Amino acid sequence: MTTAKTSKKANTKPAAPRKPAHDEGVHPVARPFLWLVSDKVRKGFLYFIGIAMILSMTADFLINRHGHFHFEERIGFFAFFGFAAFAFVVLMGWPLRRATGRDEDYYPESTEDD
Amino acid sequence: MSALLIADFLAWMPAWLLMQTAALLVVTPLLSGPIALILSRGRLAWIWAVVISLATFALTLILYAQVLEHGSVQYAFGDWAPPLGITYNIDALNMLILLIVAGMGVLSVFYGLPSVLKEIAPRDQAPFFAAFLLCLTGLLGVTITGDAFNVFVFLEISSISTYILIAMGGKQDRRALTASFSYLVLGTIGATFFVIGIGLLYMATGTLNMADITAQLHLRGDDRVVRAAFAFIVIGLGLKTAMFPLHTWLPNAYAYSPTVVGAFLASTATKVAFYAMVRFTLGVFLPDSPFNHAFLGFVLTPMAVAAMIICSVQALYQTDLRKLLAYSSVAQLGYMLLGLSIGTAAGVSAGLLHLFNHALLKGGLFMGLGIFALTYGVRQVQDLRGLGKTMPVTAAAFTVCGLSLIGAPFFAGFVSKYYLITAALEHGWWWAVIAILASSVLAIFYVGRMLEAMYLHPAPKTKGRSKKARTTKAPVLAIAPLVVLAVANIWFFFDASLPKGLADAAAMALLGGGAP
Amino acid sequence: MTEFFAAPVNPAWIILAAGLLIAALPWHSARKAVMLLSPVVALFFWLKMNAFGTFAPIDIDTIGAGIQTFRFDGLSRIWGLIFIIAAFLNALYALHDRDRLQDAMSVLYGGAAMAAVFAGDLITLFVFWEMTAFTSVFLIWRTGTAAARNAGIRYLLMHIGSGVLLLAGAVLLHAQTGSWAFEHIGLEAGLAGWLILIGFGIKAAFPLLHSWLQDAYPKATITGAVVLSAFTTKMAIYALARGYAGTEILIYVGVIMALFPVFFAVIENDLRRVLSFSINNQLGFMVVGIGIGTSLGINGAAAHAFADVLFKGLLFMSMGAVLYRTGTTKASELGGLFRSMPITAFFCLIGAGSISAFPFLSAFVTKALILAAVADEGHWIIWLALVFASAGVLEHAGIKIPYFSFFAHDSGRRVKEAPWNMLVAMGIAAFLSIFIGVNHRWLYALLPYANDYEPYTLGHIVGQMQLLLAAIFAFALLMRLGWYPSEKRMTILDVDWFWRKPGKALGQWVYAIIARLWAHALRGLDKALSGVSAILATFLSPDGAFSRSFPAGAVAGWAAAFLTLALLAVYMAG
Structure with a gap:
């Protein structure tokens, strides 16, 4: 365990600085995947997924999606709709939280929770 | 039971037995009574009574098979043709009662040994079984006979032996003697009324054969003699049935008699008298005559409802367990009388069904109390405390019977109350439905009181003695019949075809047509 | 003996009997053995069923009808199977738990749900409907906190209410039709139809009737939440599919159900509560399918319910494992757990992918049926709303659950991997989710109606990938921009605020x-x-006037008076 720990330390940076040594207590199965949370991967992910999305949209030029509705067959319909829907759902979280969010022990009984 | 099976069964029976079943059913216990007396020792007499009651029950079943096969069975004594000789006439109506009486007879005898050995002086034990067999004879005879005067004779046989049986509780509790005496007086008055009625009827029709009386009444029409006969007969029988307010003999008689007698009488004696009432009002007298309507409507109905309510409240007030059950019995008789007074086939059928179920459940309750009394000397409601733990089997069976008494779903009592309510609604008697429900609510409370004491309270501390008490085991002989009754109370919820079939057929035969 | 094995046996009895046995068995390992084996035996009897029909009816002439406890047909077959599978997975998942009451109750609960699904009449349905409530509430109470206790009581009240409505409706229906049979009911039945619909609707967590779900499930025990997620709501979906197929109002109810939890799930911090919202959202899809009511719609609802039991169970299991090891499921306190629980994280990702309908995972082949059914009927707004909700599913169940627990910023928690039995249970659920996704013909063959829908067309795959990739892109973008509402510990109000x-x-x-x-x-x-009472006592108490031992002479006079009364009545008559 300890040897593995020191060797891995070099190529992974702690995501949260306040934490104990980054790979301390890491499950052996998880070791090969620690690169997934490296800063590079984290930053690159946005571009990676963006490119993947664009690729999936360009596929529309190559194949003919047959839908039940004509609007469904527009180029990149699902991508645009998906992006808009997702963004809407997430952004609506702000006003919704302001409206319905309360202190954690709002209901008297929940103080006994956990 | 398939029809084929019954036919096979009957074919397998010897012919003489089939011919004489009806007569044997009454003669067997009648002649064995005196023999029990000779046997002088309690256990010996008990064995004899067991044999005889089993034989009687077997005969009843054979008779039942015949009734199922042929619809009804006629038996003429000495081959004298009906109007002259005494005939036995068995149809669905009395078959139902015969089954109850013979069945409860068997269970009571089995149940009875521990009770008799403990509660009755040794020298009285053999006479007890003799009286018991005679009482059984009387009850079967009243039910089976087709002759009006014969009803009186058997009624007296059963009554006189009942006075003896009740008085035998005197060893335990001297009040049994006064209870027996007051029942004797009232029973005699009832019998006298009844025999006066029969006399008047004979005067009017010139015959004692029930079927013949009905035929003569058809010809003769209605007049004052017939009406007076009717009034005497129904009031005489009303006394025997413990119809409210003529029930005052009943609570003491049940409460102070030996426990086995209470159980047997509660499930048979008043039932047989009620049968006689149904037989006379609807079977002998013409059901659609105006005086019949007047009696059912203006006398019987208010009394039935009053019994259901007042006696239920009274039961609620009792501290003595057996009196509690006795008052409950009077209230439950109110249900049966209500069924009769509704006067439709559905109503009568529901009343008879309730009779059947009530015999099962009240017999079970009295047996349960008897076992408690035998083992722990339980007499009062508060004595039941903790018995749910100390006597779980008896308590569970007792609970089943109690729930059946309330009329809880999944127990037989529910079925008959359901049919009674349906019958009342069909007849437009919504107020009767309210009375039934109110009385059932009261039943929840008086049964609940017992169950609460049994299960929710710890057993009382008895210094040093509790250990001894705990080791007292309830006799298996006494528990077995109780468990049989408890199972029957559940069984007849899921499959009520036996009593329902008989009750429907009986009601249909009495009131003619009109699907129940 | 051979005859015994030839007779059809209701698998539910096996489970119910096992539940009773577990309650009685004093040995822990024996209980666990019964728990694990009973679904296997039940599965044996399920497999043995080779014909549809109603078996072993019991006639109760009191209520004037037959009680049909075992109806095996296209609809109950698939529900029976998934409940058997769920019972097995639950037993496996709870193998480490030493809690006799909870074991007994969870098995009885599963058995009751199964028995309700096989019920052929409304009385039987009612009995087991209520039984699911009375047994499952213990899975909530066993958490032992005051919050769980109160939530359990709220839960029980609503569910008893549901049963009462069902019974009232059934009685009304019986009065109208004279039959207790549980067949199509619909709103044509008038008040009875409405009562039963609302009764079903409570258990199916219809909007405004849903709060018990988000209230109680997150407060259930670790294993309890897994068990709960499988049975109650899916049983309600079955009942709706049986009784209300093609009831139009369900389309709109379902759409609202699919939509509103999506928004709440974004801001909810407790991940088990997020999953509760997710249940609600998935039920919405099924309810829409039932509302459409075509054979494709019902097939879709059935298939999706089947898949949902697996992937929702899987997600609840993974969150349960997290709770078991870390003691919390609050997103604000988790993160980075894949370092210490990588296998759980992997299974959770399978579950998340399944529910998000990634191609070759289960929901891809089941949700498509519902969407196709909606589109076939030309409901384009409904269709758009469901696609919208699908993007929402990806948000809360596909991304939020695994991301905030296993990835995101490292919470620094270093814990042990989940116990082996939990891992095996999750593994089986994950395997089945993939199996269905790949081998969809197997599931389609189990559906109530013949099904020739083909989910794996290039167009469908590309369209779905566009939707998913764009949504994930939106997530990454919003995170980068800091516009994602960060996880905060707070209480999010729901309709239960009104009564709480x-x-x-x-x-x-x-x-x-x-x-x-x-x-x-x-x-x-x-x-x-x-x-x-003084008056009553005067007359009726043991010392009262009516109860005293009367002197015989007085009673004789009383009898004579009564005879006179009778004579009068008789003489006066007509």
Whole structure:
């Protein structure tokens, strides 16, 4: 365990600085995947997924999606709709939280929770 | 039971037995009574009574098979043709009662040994079984006979032996003697009324054969003699049935008699008298005559409802367990009388069904109390405390019977109350439905009181003695019949075809047509 | 013996009997063995069923109908199977738990749900409908906190109410039709139809009737939440599919159900509560399918319910494992757990992918049926709303659950991987989710109606990938921009606020007023009653006038008087 720990330390940076040594207590199965949370991967992910999305949209030029509705067959319909829907759902979280969010022990009984 | 099976069964029976079943059913216990007396020792007499009651029950079943096969069975004594000789006439109506009486007879005898050995002086034990067999004879005879005067004779046989049986509780509790005496007086008055009625009827029709009386009444029409006969007969029988307010003999008689007698009488004696009432009002007298309507409507109905309510409240007030059950019995008789007074086939059928179920459940309750009394000397409601733990089997069976008494779903009592309510609604008697429900609510409370004491309270501390008490085991002989009754109370919820079939057929035969 | 094995046996009895046995068995390992084996035996009897029909009816002439406890047909077949599978997975998942009461109750609960699904009449349905409530509430109570206790009581009240509505509707329906059979009911049945629909709707967590779900499930025990997620709501979906197929209002109810939890799930911090919202959202899809009511729609609802039991169970299991090891499922306190629980994280990702309908995972082949059914009927707005909701599913169940627990910023928690039995249970659920996704023909063959829908067309795959990739892109972008509402510990209000706050205050006020009035009334009543009871006692108590031992002579006179009365009545008559 300890040897593995020191060797891995070099190529992974702690995501949260306040934490104990980054790979301390890491499950052996998880070791090969620690690169997934490296800063590079984290930053690159946005571009990676963006490119993947664009690729999936360009596929529309190559194949003919047959839908039940004509609007469904527009180029990149699902991508645009998906992006808009997702963004809407997430952004609506702000006003919704302001409206319905309360202190954690709002209901008297929940103080006994956990 | 398939029809084929019954036919096979009957074919397998010897012919003489089939011919004489009806007569044997009454003669067997009648002649064995005196023999029990000779046997002088309690256990010996008990064995004899067991044999005889089993034989009687077997005969009843054979008779039942015949009734199922042929619809009804006629038996003429000495081959004298009906109007002259005494005939036995068995149809669905009395078959139902015969089954109850013979069945409860068997269970009571089995149940009875521990009770008799403990509660009755040794020298009285053999006479007890003799009286018991005679009482059984009387009850079967009243039910089976087709002759009006014969009803009186058997009624007296059963009554006189009942006075003896009740008085035998005197060893335990001297009040049994006064209870027996007051029942004797009232029973005699009832019998006298009844025999006066029969006399008047004979005067009017010139015959004692029930079927013949009905035929003569058809010809003769209605007049004052017939009406007076009717009034005497129904009031005489009303006394025997413990119809409210003529029930005052009943609570003491049940409460102070030996426990086995209470159980047997509660499930048979008043039932047989009620049968006689149904037989006379609807079977002998013409059901659609105006005086019949007047009696059912203006006398019987208010009394039935009053019994259901007042006696239920009274039961609620009792501290003595057996009196509690006795008052409950009077209230439950109110249900049966209500069924009769509704006067439709559905109503009568529901009343008879309730009779059947009530015999099962009240017999079970009295047996349960008897076992408690035998083992722990339980007499009062508060004595039941903790018995749910100390006597779980008896308590569970007792609970089943109690729930059946309330009329809880999944127990037989529910079925008959359901049919009674349906019958009342069909007849437009919504107020009767309210009375039934109110009385059932009261039943929840008086049964609940017992169950609460049994299960929710710890057993009382008895210094040093509790250990001894705990080791007292309830006799298996006494528990077995109780468990049989408890199972029957559940069984007849899921499959009520036996009593329902008989009750429907009986009601249909009495009131003619009109699907129940 | 051979005849015994030839006779059709209701698999539910096996599970129910096992539940009773577990309650009685004093040995822990014996209990666990029964728990694990009973679904296997039940599966044996399920497999043995080679014909549809109603078996072993019981005639109860009291209620004038036959009780049909075992109806095996296209609809109950698939539900029976998934409940058997769920019972097995639950047993495996709870193998480490030493809790006799909870074991017994969870098995009885599963058995009751199964029995309800096989019920051929409304009475049987009602009995087991209520039984699921009474057994499952223990899975909530066993958490032992005051919050769980109160939530359990709220849960029980709503579910008993559901059963009462069902019974009332059934009685009304019986009065109309004279039959207790549980067949199509619909709103044509009038009041009865509405009562039963609302009764079903409570258990199916219809909007405004849903709060028990988000209230109680997150407060259930670790294993309890997994068990709960499988049975109650899916049983309600079955009941709706049986009784209300093609009821149009369900389309709109379902759409609202699919939509509104999506928004709440974004801001919810407790991940088990997020999953509860997710249940609600998935039920919405099924309810829409039932509302459409075509064979494709019902097939879709059935298939999606089947898949949902697996992937939702899987997600609840993974969150349960997290809770078991870390003691919390609050997103704000988790993160980075894949370092210490990588296998759990992997299975969770399978579950998340399944529910998000990634191609070759289960929901891809099941949700498509519902969407196709909607599109076939030309409901384009509904269709768009469901696609919208699908993007929402990806948000809360596909991304939020795994991301905030296993990835995101490292919480620094270093814990042990989940116990082996949990891992195996999750593994089986994950395997089945993939199996269905790949081998969809197997599932389609089990559906109530013949099904020739083909989900794996290039167009469908590309369209779905566009939707998912764009949504994930949006997530990455919003995170980068810092526009994603960060996870905060807080209480999010739901409709239950109405009865937990103003309702409670009102209740307390009314109670105080009534208590005061009652005290006054009692005082008055007491006076009146003591009068009445004194009178009653005078007559009816053991020493009362009616109960005394009468002298025989007095009673004789009484009898004579009564005879006179009877004579009068008889003479006066007509």
